[in-house]
Amino acid sequence: MNFPVLSVITFTPMVAALIILMLPAQRKNEARGVALAAATFALILSFWVYLTYDQSAAGYQFIEKYNWLPALGISLHFGVDGISAPLVLLTGVVMFTGVLISWGDDDKHVMAGIQDRPREFFAFLFLLAGGVFGVFVSLDLFMLFFFYEIAVFPMYLLIAIWGWIQTREYAAMKLTLYLFIGSVVSLVGVLAMYWLQYKNTGVLSFDMILMENAGFSQTFQNIWFLPVFLGFAVLGGIWPFHNWSPDGHVAAPTAVSMFHAGVLMKLGAFAALRVGIMLLPQGAHTWSWLIMLFAGVAVVYGAYIAFVQEDMKYMIGFSSVSHMGLVMLGMSTLNRNGIMGAGIQMFSHGVMTALFFAITGMIYDRSHTRQIPELGGMSKIMPFATIGFIIGGLVSMGMPFFSGFVAEFPIFMGVWEVQWLVAVIASISIVITAAYIMRNIRQVFFGAMPEKLEGHITDVTVLDKVAITTLCLFMIVIGLFPSFMVPLIETGVENVLRLLGGS
Amino acid sequence: MFTSTMFASILPEVLILVLGMLVLIVEPFWKEEKRRNVGWLTAGGLFVAMIISLLFGQPGEPTSTLGGMIRFDWLGFFFKMLFMFAAAATALLLMDNDKVGHRGEAYLLLLASLLGMNLMAVSSDLVMLYLAIETTSIPLYILSGFMLNDEKSTEAGFKYLLFGALTSTIMLYGFSLVFGFTGTTNLYQLTDMFKTGDLPLVTALGTMALILVGLGFKVSIVPFHFWAPDVYEGAPTPVAGFLSTASKAAGFAVLLRLFFVAFSGFAVSWTAVLAVLAAITMTVGNLLALPQTNIKRLLAFSSVAHAGYAMIGVVAYSKAHQEWSQLGAASVIFYLAAYIATNLLAFGIVMAFSKVTGLEDVKDYSGMSRRSPWLGLMMLAAFLSLTGMPPFGGFVAKVFVFAAGVQAGYVWLVIVGILNSIIGVYYYLNVLKYVYLYRMPNQDEENHPIPLTRPYAIALVVLAVGVILIGTVFAPWFSWSNAAALNLF
Numbered sequence: 001m002n003f004p005v006l007s008v009i010t011f012t013p014m015v016a017a018l019i020i021l022m023l024p025a026q027r028k029n030e031a032r033g034v035a036l037a038a039a040t041f042a043l044i045l046s047f048w049v050y051l052t053y054d055q056s057a058a059g060y061q062f063i064e065k066y067n068w069l070p071a072l073g074i075s076l077h078f079g080v081d082g083i084s085a086p087l088v089l090l091t092g093v094v095m096f097t098g099v100l101i102s103w104g105d106d107d108k109h110v111m112a113g114i115q116d117r118p119r120e121f122f123a124f125l126f127l128l129a130g131g132v133f134g135v136f137v138s139l140d141l142f143m144l145f146f147f148y149e150i151a152v153f154p155m156y157l158l159i160a161i162w163g164w165i166q167t168r169e170y171a172a173m174k175l176t177l178y179l180f181i182g183s184v185v186s187l188v189g190v191l192a193m194y195w196l197q198y199k200n201t202g203v204l205s206f207d208m209i210l211m212e213n214a215g216f217s218q219t220f221q222n223i224w225f226l227p228v229f230l231g232f233a234v235l236g237g238i239w240p241f242h243n244w245s246p247d248g249h250v251a252a253p254t255a256v257s258m259f260h261a262g263v264l265m266k267l268g269a270f271a272a273l274r275v276g277i278m279l280l281p282q283g284a285h286t287w288s289w290l291i292m293l294f295a296g297v298a299v300v301y302g303a304y305i306a307f308v309q310e311d312m313k314y315m316i317g318f319s320s321v322s323h324m325g326l327v328m329l330g331m332s333t334l335n336r337n338g339i340m341g342a343g344i345q346m347f348s349h350g351v352m353t354a355l356f357f358a359i360t361g362m363i364y365d366r367s368h369t370r371q372i373p374e375l376g377g378m379s380k381i382m383p384f385a386t387i388g389f390i391i392g393g394l395v396s397m398g399m400p401f402f403s404g405f406v407a408e409f410p411i412f413m414g415v416w417e418v419q420w421l422v423a424v425i426a427s428i429s430i431v432i433t434a435a436y437i438m439r440n441i442r443q444v445f446f447g448a449m450p451e452k453l454e455g456h457i458t459d460v461t462v463l464d465k466v467a468i469t470t471l472c473l474f475m476i477v478i479g480l481f482p483s484f485m486v487p488l489i490e491t492g493v494e495n496v497l498r499l500l501g502g503s
Numbered sequence: 504m505f506t507s508t509m510f511a512s513i514l515p516e517v518l519i520l521v522l523g524m525l526v527l528i529v530e531p532f533w534k535e536e537k538r539r540n541v542g543w544l545t546a547g548g549l550f551v552a553m554i555i556s557l558l559f560g561q562p563g564e565p566t567s568t569l570g571g572m573i574r575f576d577w578l579g580f581f582f583k584m585l586f587m588f589a590a591a592a593t594a595l596l597l598m599d600n601d602k603v604g605h606r607g608e609a610y611l612l613l614l615a616s617l618l619g620m621n622l623m624a625v626s627s628d629l630v631m632l633y634l635a636i637e638t639t640s641i642p643l644y645i646l647s648g649f650m651l652n653d654e655k656s657t658e659a660g661f662k663y664l665l666f667g668a669l670t671s672t673i674m675l676y677g678f679s680l681v682f683g684f685t686g687t688t689n690l691y692q693l694t695d696m697f698k699t700g701d702l703p704l705v706t707a708l709g710t711m712a713l714i715l716v717g718l719g720f721k722v723s724i725v726p727f728h729f730w731a732p733d734v735y736e737g738a739p740t741p742v743a744g745f746l747s748t749a750s751k752a753a754g755f756a757v758l759l760r761l762f763f764v765a766f767s768g769f770a771v772s773w774t775a776v777l778a779v780l781a782a783i784t785m786t787v788g789n790l791l792a793l794p795q796t797n798i799k800r801l802l803a804f805s806s807v808a809h810a811g812y813a814m815i816g817v818v819a820y821s822k823a824h825q826e827w828s829q830l831g832a833a834s835v836i837f838y839l840a841a842y843i844a845t846n847l848l849a850f851g852i853v854m855a856f857s858k859v860t861g862l863e864d865v866k867d868y869s870g871m872s873r874r875s876p877w878l879g880l881m882m883l884a885a886f887l888s889l890t891g892m893p894p895f896g897g898f899v900a901k902v903f904v905f906a907a908g909v910q911a912g913y914v915w916l917v918i919v920g921i922l923n924s925i926i927g928v929y930y931y932l933n934v935l936k937y938v939y940l941y942r943m944p945n946q947d948e949e950n951h952p953i954p955l956t957r958p959y960a961i962a963l964v965v966l967a968v969g970v971i972l973i974g975t976v977f978a979p980w981f982s983w984s985n986a987a988a989l990n991l992f
Binding site for chain 2: 067068071072142147150153157161177184185187188191192
């Protein structure tokens with residue numbers, strides 16, 4: 001038996017969370033140290049999985065299977081394919097940079113990082129991270145759900161305790177209720193699938209690979225596709241169920257915003273693809289027009305709302321809605337280009353938005369405001385962060401040579417194949433995105449610095465720079481060398497198309 | 504002839520009786536200030552009794568012993584172990600309750616009621632069943648009103664007594680009707696005699712309704728739940744915990760055996776009735792829990808709601824598909840196991856907290872996680888488990904119950920259950936908000952720690968680990984529940 005790398009990745013954060021909790025409360029730096037060590041370890045392992053995934057063999061790899069409850073067909077079944085391997089890597093990257101950002105130094109002027117109870121903060125954050133890893137690698141529906149819920153509830157505490165004091169209670173509760181409602185709606189669908197499979201094939205199992213061949217009837221798929229897909233897609237921020245997301249972003253502390261937008265929303269999109277589209281493909285064919293409609297609205301509407309925001313975090317929050325709309329739009333095409341673009345966009349947007357939130361957090365920690373008109377001139381004091389933000393902005397706008405282009409171009413091609421009008425309308429969002437990103441860069445980084453900020457602003461720390469560099473590196477590498485990611489995702493898309501092709 | 508099977512079938516009860524007498528004998532010899540050690544004796548004794556029963560008292564094939572009064576099977580055995588575990592934890596939690604824990608009678612009453620519960624789980628005869636239920640109830644009436652100088656406690660004891668006496672007489676009337684119609688009191692003979700064709704449907708439903716009043720009171724389903732909040736609020740906290748867990752589970756044990764075995768002939772009718780009751784119970788329990796400000800009342804309504812969730816598994820009984828119904832029964836038993844650990848943990852924390860602070864309102868929990876991080880974490884575990892979040896027991900239990908419901912075709916009921924879980928998220932998280940987010944007004948929390956005495960520390964840690972184990976390594980618990988459920992058919 002090979003080294004069980006996926007379960008090690010999944011349980012590393014959880015074990016680290018336990019170790020951190022065992023430390024005495026006043027040993028803040030030890031808690032941070034353990035967190036960083038675990039995050040680095042998980043990043044290295046997930047990178048290793050990404051690089052050693054055998055593209056010629058394709059399919060599910062690094063498979064581990066342990067019977068957990070044979071009586072009901074529940075097993076701890078892990079494996080990654082071309083779509084989930086990049087997401088595992090993404091989680092590793094965001095986790096690593098998230099810890100760096102939250103380190104918190106004891107500077108009087110800078111309220112950076114997490115000063116209050118870092119022990120509990122990192123423990124909850126890592127519990128969440130373990131849940132996220134678990135969802136991406138689970139091939140068992142029950143376990144997918146198990147980890148999905150683990151990934152959701154720490155958000156409540158993370159936002160409610162360490163969030164922005166003005167909206168945190170409201171936003172945390174709103175987010176939790178939205179996500180919980182979404183997940184339980186999908187749960188009913190999943191249970192229905194489970195029993196129908198048993199009726200059809202006589203196999204009692206939550207195994208998703210088996211469920212792909214369960215022979216669900218057309219009517220069944222038509223009925224259950226929407227609850228299952230939309231239930232998960234709530235976490236993906238699909239319009240009209242996106243409302244929790246910007247509020248949550250704004251209220252969350254920096255590292256949690258990074259996790260939330262960078263990884264958690266991918267969790268919803270990924271689960272919607274894996275469970276909704278892959279297990280109920282005929283339902284997907286029936287309802288793809290509706291998903292395309294919702295996603296199309298999300299793309300344009302999200303971008304437009306982002307454009308009129310004055311609060312930087314709200315702006316990025318709504319831009320996430322817009323970009324995740326592109327992911328959903330790609331999925332709704334049900335063709336090769338669209339789904340492949342969606343796969344790349346998930347990674348690209350995850351890294352980009354994590355970078356945005358990280359830099360916004362750095363600015364807020366120093367200036368204590370996120371209002372774009374109240375900021376200015378940051379480029380003189382924090383040039384490093386400025387460059388990072390510009391790179392992120394270029395990715396966001398879909399500039400060639402950056403990962404955003406590699407992702408968005410196939411999506412629009414895929415949409416054009418299905419319905420050219422949607423592609424035209426959705427492409428308006430690119431213009432709007434360019435407008436708000438450039439406005440933001442000009443005002444915040446290059447405008448004149450307001451007098452009251454003069455003298456209070458310090459440069460970002462070394463750890464922050466490491467985080468920014470790591471995130472930028474991925475966006476540039478994928479932009480310059482699409483072959484770093486595209487062929488890998490293609491192998492995963494192949495499998496999705498095989499399942500969709502039957503009708 | 505008294506055979507070894509007969510003895511094995513009541514081995515735990517014999518041991519409990521011996522332990523009770525030991526408590527009576529030993530207690531007067533201890534000085535006043537050392538009396539709380541009776542709690543160690545009770546908990547330790549129960550632990551030993553569990554081990555002995557597990558070693559020598561395991562049932563084989565289901566058999567009827569002691570003149571058909573007792574059914575010796577896994578269903579009863581699994582419930583017995585649950586009750587004894589719950590009673591041991593309760594004994595530990597009682598020890599440092601100043602008004603109760605220093606009096607040996609409290610532990611004796613606890614054991615007496617435990618004895619009744621054990622017999623409830625194994626009775627296979629209506630006469631035996633009634634006696635067992637009364638043996639359970641009467642000591643609990645006394646325990647609820649144990650704090651004589653406390654008005655609320657007295658009120659709780661008296662209220663519990665009045666409600667209990669009323670409902671149990673109604674149930675007894677139902678029993679007598681069953682006997683009148685069929686001429687037998689044995690549950691397993693009733694299977695063949697109490698069925699459509701022999702009996703008009705209206706008569707049968709009426710009789711079952713009378714019996715349901717008594718059982719509904721025990722498991723506190725709506726509309727027989729009125730006593731719960733007042734009694735939980737007034738009774739000594741560990742007793743309230745015991746009432747809301749073991750006593751409720753005992754009610755479910757009887758419910759399963761009565762309805763799955765004796766009344767299986769009318770399954771189509773009573774599943775429909777119970778489905779409606781389950782839906783109402785969940786909804787009323789959760790909605791009334793929303794505005795509560797006292798944590799014990801909140802837990803009381805939440806325990807009403809949880810009776811409703813567990814009931815989904817009972818409803819999932821369908822005569823046509825035996826293996827399906829088996830999952831329903833197994834999920835109920837699993838649910839109860841998870842719920843017992845979770846709710847005892849919750850009540851234990853409430854007890855530990857109010858012992859130090861003397862306060863029981865939700866808002867008094869402000870800053871608790873700063874005052875005692877570990878107690879805060881345990882509170883987190885208990886409340887998230889009640890919410891139904893992994894990796895705690897409540898999540899798996901809920902999924903199993905819902906799975907059984909979907910399987911039996913009760914999708915609407917599962918949807919009601921899910922809507923209710925969402926209401927639950929709101930008020931459970933609201934409590935955690937006080938624990939984790941709010942600060943003590945004008946105080947530095949560091950100066951107000953919440954020290955745990957040793958019995959609390961042991962009981963709470965065991966329960967918290969139990970909640971997490973049930974929620975992660977659920978295979979063994981499920982196979983035991985399944986083995987127990989199998990004995991119903």
